[in-house]
Amino acid sequence: MPKQVLQGTLDLMILRTLATMGPQHGFGLAKRILQVSEGILDLNQGTLYPALLRLEQRKWIKSSWGVSDANRKARFYELTARGRRQIALEAESWATTVSLMERFLREPAVKKD
Amino acid sequence: MLARFWNLFRRRQLDLELNAELTHHLESLEAEHRARGLSKSDARMAALRDFGGLVRTKEEYRDQRGIPMIETLLKNVRFSLRSMGRTPVMTIAVVATLAIGIGANTAVFSVVNGILIKPLPYSDPERLVRVAHLAPGIQLSDSRDVGSSLFLYFVHREQSRTLEGVGVFGEGTSTVTGGREPEEVRRFFVTSDVLPLLGVQPLLGRIFSQTDDAPASPGTIVLSYEYWQRRFGGDRSVIGRSLDMADDTWTIIGVLPRGFRAFRGPVDVITPSRFDRNQVTVGGFFRGSVARLKPGVTLEQASADLARLISPAIDSFPLGPGVTREQLQRMRLAPVLKPLKQEVVGDVGNTLWVIMGTIAMVLLIACANVANLILARTEGRSHELMIRAALGAGWKRIALELFTESALFSLAGGIVGIALSYCGLRALLTIAPASLPRADEITIDPTVLLFTLGLCLVSALLFGMLPVVRYARPARDAMSSAGGRWSSGSRERLRLRGTLVVAQVAMAMVLLICAGLMIRTFQKLNDVNPGFSFVEEVQTVPVAILPASVPDPVLVVRRQHEILNRLTALPGVQSAAYTSAVPMGGGFTADIIAPEGRVSTDGSAPKARQLRFVSPGLFETLGIPLVAGRDFTWTDIYEKHPVVLITQNLARQEWGSAEEALGKRLRSGSQGRWHEIVGITGDIRDWGPSRPLTEIVYVPVLAEQIYNTPTYIGRFITYTIRSSRSGTPAFLDEIRQTVWSVDSNLPMVNLRTMGDVVADSMARTSITLLMLAIAGVMAVLLGVIGIYGVISYAVTQRTREVGIRIALGAHGGEVRGMFFRQGLVMTGVGVVIGLGGAATLTRWMSALLFEVSPLDPGTYIAVAVFLVIAAGLAIYVPARRATRVDPWESLRAE
DSSP states (O other): OOBOOOTTHHHHHHHHHHHHHOSEEHHHHHHHHHHHHTTOBOOOGGGHHHHHHHHHHTTSEEEEEEEOTTSOEEEEEEEOHHHHHHHHHHHHHHHHHHHHHHHHHHSOOOOOO | OHHHHHHTTOHHHHHHHHHHHHHHHHHHHHHHHHHTTOOHHHHHHHHHHHHOOHHHHHHHHHHHHSOHHHHHHHHHHHHHHHHHHHSHHHHHHHHHHHHHHHHHHHHHHHHHIIIIISOOSSSSGGGEEEEEEEOGGGOOGGGOOOOBOHHHHHHHHHHOSSEEEEEEEEEEEEEEESSSSOEEEEEEEEOTTHHHHHTOOOSEEOOOOTTTTSTTOOOEEEEOHHHHHHHHTTOGGGTTOEEEETTEEEEEEEEOOTTOBOSSSBOSEEEEOOOOGGGOOBOOOOBEEEEEEOTTOOHHHHHHHHHHHHHHHHHHSOBOTTOOHHHHHHHTOEEEEEEHHHHHHTTHHHHHHHHHHHHHHHHHHHHHHHHHHHHHHHHHTHHHHHHHHHTTOOHHHHHHHHHHHHHHHHHHHHHHHHHHHHHHHHHHHHHSOTTOTTGGGOOOOHHHHHHHHHHHHHHHHHHHHHHHHHHOSOHHHHHHGGGOTTSHHHHHHHHHHHHHHHHHHHHHHHHHHHHHHHHHHHHHHHHSOOSOOOTTTEEEEEEEOOTTTOOOHHHHHHHHHHHHHHHHTSTTEEEEEEESSOTTSOOOOEEEEEETTOTTSSSOOOOEEEEEEEOTTHHHHHTOOEEEEOOOOHHHHHTTOOEEEEEHHHHHHHHSSHHHHTTOEEEETTTSOOEEEEEEEOOBOTTOTTSOOBOEEEEESEEEEETTEEEEEOOEEEEEEEETTTTOHHHHHHHHHHHHHHOTTOOOOOOEEHHHHHHHHTHHHHHHHHHHHHHHHHHHHHHHHHHHHHHHHHHHHTHHHHHHHHHTTOOHHHHHHHHHHHHHHHHHHHHHHHHHHHHHHGGGGGGGOSSOOTTOHHHHHHHHHHHHHHHHHHHHHHHHHHHTOOHHHHHHTO
């Protein structure tokens, strides 16, 4: 069953995608993220844009107008140096969270009542 | 954050970019779906589905882009501006009302701020005090103190433990010669301590050293910035140049920074006093003295310190001429220290606060009016507001919206008000009495602007609160009162507005009573017989002949006499004379006057009396009656006869009657020559019409052994010339030419008629009267408009009812009476509250009144009657309209 985007994970997905693919426009990003998630993620593609703006306001990415493959005017986003550092930080904290959750899930369930 | 703020201003551009971006995305999605073989419309639908809510995305995006709170605010502002623009008449009425109210308050507050609130322009001014002494033993008129004296100053300087510095100063005018015409300059006489203790640093050159202030030092002078600019055009090479004044040639050693002022006001030149400590004797009071307290020292501690120094001071110096130890003891000298600011400001504070209070009340009335207008306007929107509330608009949101509008109104009023106050202030300062302290420091400065901003917010709260309370309640309440315009709702609104009107009437009542009391005071003052007449016909001309130009006293008199003869010979002159001080001119020369054979019979010390040095003919010129005896003659003067004239009240006090006093003798001080009383004059009110009669000893302008001086000559005199031509430019010009024909070095300034002198002495009363009258008129106008508005509203609201009544046979008179009753009840309640308020509040202005009780029944009744009549007229117009209601029309209008 497709999953809703977990709060805060979308940012990391975007940053990570930009890191691997280089400058991308919004449509390209959405397509790539859905591709990578292989249908697990149920993303309203529109939600991408407020997130992109947020990242830009934090100066992790920057944008400029350019021309897409289909020869159309589109806004391209790319990582900044700060954004690159941020990926490392976020990835680390995400890894910590994951390992923490795994530990809890491996333990026997808390006895009920 | 800054970027977000900036984004607020380029929404359009950003929206376009967002649209382009989203369109690109959607079209790309659509193209993909088309490529998979979907039809054009199916592809579009699929694209939209994939994308999710387009509108929601945009909203989220915009929220992320800007600052939501400010966006809401801006939206409210835009909305309010639009709705204000839709009702321009009402908007102008509200803004104008507020502008007048806020403007008047801004102007008066800038005066209060400049005079009372701003610290004095010296460094650390809280520690500056004026040093003076009280002498309760000799009962100086008008409860004045005797100031300080040089013998006290030297001891204070050398022995006080609580003073960081102390100096002696004097303020006056001098004549600078060497220009085309002799120029009168404002001069500040100081000991070398004064400028340093005020914390003054020179802009150029240096200030006085102890050496400059030593007795035999060559004259050095410091210029004020303003005089340096005026006379020398700001030339920096001015240091070392010399300046000729009547009494010496002075070398310029420094220039003070811009804005330096002495205690009475701006000055042009500052000179060292060069007192000789070896010549100082005990006596010689009425010196101005200023000191700086050491940090942490209180006024009481410093007073105690100086009290301790009085007897050592008396012991350290020889007694002056005419001074005895017994006399000093009887004076009961005691130091009195006052903050310098209090000394500079004087007793103008009371007047200013009364004016501020009344003007603030005008603003309150204005706010009530505006509240009424805004209520009416909000009522027009009540359906809209209720529907919005029902649809789930939060009451906070509605309240904020309503309040935004009020705040905008009051800000607009404030901005226009500041412009008004700027003009008003200039007008105010031109009519302000010359004696207004610190008048040069009154400006619209940041403090004033802050005050105005505060005023705007407070008024917005005042008049904006009512509609908010009324309409922005939680939705449930709003719904329940939505019953209809014709039921309880409108009655409640009418009551609210009625309350506002009652408050307005009450406040207008208070203001009118204040103004009325001032008018009565002014009448009483004008009714007072000052003891002299011909005020409009007497021209006063001050002339000073200084020792540097004419050293010999007898020659001074000859020159004064010569000028007098030429002035008397001018066409149209009925009589002329001169005196050391004109009545009500503020002159103060006092000495202890001892009647012969009556020294300390009852143990009380002889009292200090006013001395006036006069020429023959003064009493005739000024219309002061001669009660008994004779006037001086020129022989008395040239032969220095020991004769004096005294006022009738002094004769009664000392000898029982004018006749008894005639031929008796008195002397000034305890060693002066005995002078025979040859005449008794009528009493005059020398301190102004509201003050008691003054006891005066008139002495010939040249006299021996009087006022602690071997030969006294009045060098600073004022000619009084009675002529029907007084005050005309041609006459003044002739006077100047006449004086200059005798001595071309005499400055001719401050030529006033006695009428001007008297008006100046009443200036404070007249300006207070003017301000209160303006406030009163504004209050009445606003109040009347308020009543008119409410009755009109009531008439409109009850049109249907009136129509039914008329249809059922009610007369026009009955209908009119209905509204009259309603209006008069409001007025009546307001008047009663106002009477009570006035009775309480006018106590604060009793110091401004003269022979009028703050509870003066005549004023109270007259004002009440006037207000009721004015209100009656305001009610009559709408009430008459009610009688013309056509029953059919009114019912059909439903």
